[in-house]
Amino acid sequence: MGTQRSDKTSGDGDSSWRDTLYVWDGIMVEVGWDLVKNKEETQKSDEIPLNWKGAWVPCENCADAKKAEAPKRVGGALDVESAHHFEVSGSAKPIVKDTKKVADAEDENKTSDDEENCSTAIPHQATFTGGDGWDMGEGSDTKKYKDEVHELLLSNIKWMGNMRDQRDNLVFAKGTNEFGPFISAGWMRPGCRLTLARRYLDESDARVKWTLDDLKNNVISGIFDKDSGDVCTPPWKCDALHSDVQQPGKRKKVD
Structure with missing residues (x-):
């Protein structure tokens, strides 16, 4: 159940395993954040080390992604039952490179009771190719296994509690490994819980060439x-x- 195949040849006559949607669910944390002494030093660092740890479950026979529900945790468990x-690790960089724009973005999102959250209220692009990797197989x-490429587009690297515009909680990813290319979509929830559904693609699929913005x-x-x-x-x-x-077709323009 949930076993992937490693054949990379398109048109092999067996795409049924690509009908499975693989839902990853876990907590993302900033590694070594407490070692930063003050806000000025935080802004000098271009990369923020991250770790994402949890469990994944296969949603089989979900060629139609609308049939796949989010996995449930039982009895307050940290991970979904699987x-x-x-456990993967990597780093994130702010997409806004101009330091003045970064400071302005922080000021706009500043709250009176939690000033530290301001430094993460800007989009980041992250990579997760380090760490122990992920389990595959039975018994x-x-x-x-590890992803050769795994890039994420995060609206924030911490849960900001923005319920006015829930698009700010969305997360997107793409990458590749020995099973082939994949794309993912999901969202961040309270407690910095990151949940992403991964879809493996045929090599000929137009989505393989999509950017994260696409x-x-x-x-x-x-x-x-x-x-x-x-x-x-x-x-x-x-x-x-x-x-x-x-x-292949014309890409939609990003607003």
Whole structure:
């Protein structure tokens, strides 16, 4: 159950495993954040080391991503119930490079009771290719694997509690490993709980060449109601995460 195949050849006649949506759920923390002595030193550091640890579950027979629900945790458990776990590490960089713009973004998001949160209220791009990796296999055949590429687009690297515009809680990712290329969509929730649904793609799929902004724009166009301002959750319930191979076409413009 939930076993992936390592054949990379498109058109191999067996794409059923790509109909499985792999949902990763865990806590993302900043490693060594407490070692930073003051806010000025935090802004001098271009990279923020991160660690993401939790468990993943397969949503089988979910060629239609709208059929995949978010996994539940039982009895206040830290992780969802699963035989497969992961722990990956990496780093994040603010997308806004201009230090004055970074400071202005922090001031706009400043709260009177939690000044530290201000430094993370800007978009970041992260990579997660380090750490122990993730489990795959059953019983004694379980092995650890790592992604060769795993890039994430985060609106924030901490839960900011913004319920006015829930698009600020969305997270997008893309990457590749020995099983092939993949894209992911999900969101951050209280406690810095990051939940992402991963869809493996055929090599010929147009989405393989999407940028993170392309992915973001296509997902948001499928889950965001402009009239009400509501976001459909889980965020992967959209056409962009279906398993059907998408043909090359004109990319949607990112707002």
